[in-house]
Amino acid sequence: VGMLFERTGVVVIVIDAQEEKEPYNDAILYAKRLIEVAYKANPKISFDILIHKVDGDRFFDENQKTDIQGLMHGKLMEELQERVDVPIQFHCTSIYDHTIFEAISKVVQKLLPQLPDLEQCLDALITNSRMDKAYLFDLLSKLYIASDPQPVDLQSYELCADMIDVVIDVSCIYSVNEDGVASSFSSEGKASCVIHLKNGTLLYLREVDR
Numbered sequence: 152v153g154m155l156f157e158r159t160g161v162v163v164i165v166i167d168a169q170e171e172k173e174p175y176n177d178a179i180l181y182a183k184r185l186i187e188v189a190y191k192a193n194p195k196i197s198f199d200i201l202i203h204k205v206d207g208d209r210f211f212d213e214n215q216k217t218d219i220q221g222l223m224h225g226k227l228m229e230e231l232q233e234r235v236d237v238p239i240q241f242h243c244t245s246i247y248d249h250t251i252f253e254a255i256s257k258v259v260q261k262l263l264p265q266l267p268d269l270e271q272c273l274d275a276l277i278t279n280s281r282m283d284k285a286y287l288f289d290l291l292s293k294l295y296i297a298s299d300p301q302p303v304d305l306q307s308y309e310l311c312a313d314m315i316d317v318v319i320d321v322s323c324i325y326s327v328n329e330d331g332v333a334s335s336f337s338s339e340g341k342a343s344c345v346i347h348l349k350n351g352t353l354l355y356l357r358e359v360d361r
Contacts, residue, residue, distance in 0.1 A: 153192035160262045162189050162198050168219055168243075169204045175223065183230040190235045198239045199258050200227075206245040216243045249293075249309045256294040269297035277301075286311055290319070290358070314354050318344045 156162070164185060166178045182200065189196050202223055205216050220241050227239070242254035260266050273285040277299050284307050286295040293312045322342065342358040 153188055156189040156192040156196060159189070159193060159196055161258055162186075162196060163201060163258055164198065165201045165203050166223065167204055168202050169207070169209065175226070179223065179226045179230060182227060186231065186235055186237075186239070190237055194237070197237060197261060199254070199261075200239065200241050201251075201254055202241060202243045203251075204245060205243040205250075206247050210243075219243070249305065249312050252293050252312060253295075253303070253305065253308060256296075259294055260297065263296065266297055270300055273297060273299040283307070288312075288315060290315055310348075310352070310354060311356075314344070314346055314356055317346075318342070318356055 162185065164182045166175060166182065170178065186198055189198070200223065202220060205219065210216050210219070220243055224241055240257070242250070242257070244251040244254050263269070269287060273287065276282065277285045284301060284304065285299045286308070287297045288295050288311065293315055295308065344356040346354040348354070
């Protein structure tokens with residue numbers, strides 16, 4: 152099994168937050184065993200734990216999400232007992248908002264050696280254009296490959312993700328490729344869109360292919 156992890160950069164572990172067998176002992180034990188095996192095979196590996204399905208009546212406010220994340224972190228660290236010196240990130244996620252996309256975005260960014268260069272380019276963009284925030288998205292998955300070094304605001308990310316949905320929906324209706332088939336974006340990578348919100352916020356999308 153260890154051979155699977157020799158060339159792996161990140162391991163993602165998903166724990167069901169709605170699991171009835173609290174306090175999640177089975178899930179924590181499984182995570183502990185997997186982390187130990189993977190770390191033994193590859194000490195450079197990193198781990199992301201998705202505490203998934205933090206929605207519904209059980210997690211209707213942020214305090215409950217913070218509590219379960221603290222509980223999971225404490226129990227896992229207690230099980231590992233500092234035997235594994237590797238970064239472990241925890242994310243509370245749900246399919247009913249954009250938290251799952253944000254968490255996977257951060258996982259993908261760990262695998263990009265060009266990330267510092269992309270962040271530097273986006274930082275230069277917002278500095279010279281007086282923008283509040285800039286993201287580099289993969290349009291089809293709505294994962295952001297990079298953003299400027301400023302802290303990510305979930306609300307701004309959600310606005311940009313929703314804008315992508317709108318642009319894709321409209322493009323599928325009105326864009327036609329050379330074969331006369333509906334296409335979501337221009338094959339030349341020149342699609343763009345500007346949306347003005349009532350609160351004065353301006354959203355700008357520009358498609359790039361290189």
